[in-house]
Amino acid sequence: MAQYTTVDDLIAWMQLPADDRLQESEAAARKKILERAVDVSKELIDQFCRRTFGAVGVGTADETRYFYPAPRSKQFPAGDLREVASVKENDIALAAADYYLRPASNGSAAQVLVRAGQFESWRGDEVIVAGKWAYGSVPAAVEQAALKIAQKVYLSSRATGGVVVVQDMAVNLKMFDTDAYKLLNPYRVAAL
Numbered sequence: 001m002a003q004y005t006t007v008d009d010l011i012a013w014m015q016l017p018a019d020d021r022l023q024e025s026e027a028a029a030r031k032k033i034l035e036r037a038v039d040v041s042k043e044l045i046d047q048f049c050r051r052t053f054g055a056v057g058v059g060t061a062d063e064t065r066y067f068y069p070a071p072r073s074k075q076f077p078a079g080d081l082r083e084v085a086s087v088k089e090n091d092i093a094l095a096a097a098d099y100y101l102r103p104a105s106n107g108s109a110a111q112v113l114v115r116a117g118q119f120e121s122w123r124g125d126e127v128i129v130a131g132k133w134a135y136g137s138v139p140a141a142v143e144q145a146a147l148k149i150a151q152k153v154y155l156s157s158r159a160t161g162g163v164v165v166v167q168d169m170a171v172n173l174k175m176f177d178t179d180a181y182k183l184l185n186p187y188r189v190a191a192l
Contacts, residue, residue: 002054003042004138004146007034010154013147037153041146050189051080053135053142064130067113069122076122077104078113079189083132087113090125135187145183152177 011018011034019027046052062085069076084101087094097116104110113129115122 003038004045004053004143005038005041005150007031007038010034010038010147010150014151014154033157034150034154037150037157038146040153041149044149045142045146045184048184049142049187051135051187052133053138053187062130063133064128065133067127067129068125069127071123072121074121075112075114076127078111078129080133080135081111081113081129081131082134082136084113085130085132086128087130088128089123091128139187141183142187145180148180148183 005013016030019031022030065079065081067076067078078101081101084096084099087099098120099116100114101111102114104112113127
């Protein structure tokens with residue numbers, strides 16, 4: 001599972017002392033907490049945005065989604081679809097030659113599923129698509145939000161009452177919520 005930030009980036013972001021300045025057990029414990037914070041930040045971002053970011057990796061599971069294209073339309077938006085495993089229209093499996101995937105013409109990372117054949121079109125009924133879905137690349141704003149969220153998760157592991165003292169400075173853990181929201185909101189898929 002590809003992450004949106006790394007432990008090393010998080011250490012640099014938070015200006016934590018290098019591992020060689022810590023005892024071995026202390027460094028191992030900190031690394032485990034930091035790895036968990038990076039994992040949690042990815043999960044929270046994916047849940048909030050209702051999508052994943054980055055290239056589709058080997059072993060990524062197929063996901064099935066349902067579409068209802070307009071009758072007699074040649075194509076319909078398929079969002080973050082990156083690889084098609086199968087397509088069914090009205091519970092009838094289509095051959096790979098019956099459709100193709102192409103980028104949307106609006107300059108976004110979205111894809112469009114097109115019915116192949118000069119006189120073929122979608123019938124306007126349910127189309128079931130199984131495939132791999134991902135945004136394509138990780139935007140800089142998502143990487144920045146991942147650092148902020150991972151920092152919050154790491155700090156919350158040591159917090160008392162929602163406040164933690166870092167280098168003689170009290171930090172309210174809720175202050176990162178608004179920043180992360182502003183960074184991620186443009187990439188959020190609207191709920192249906």
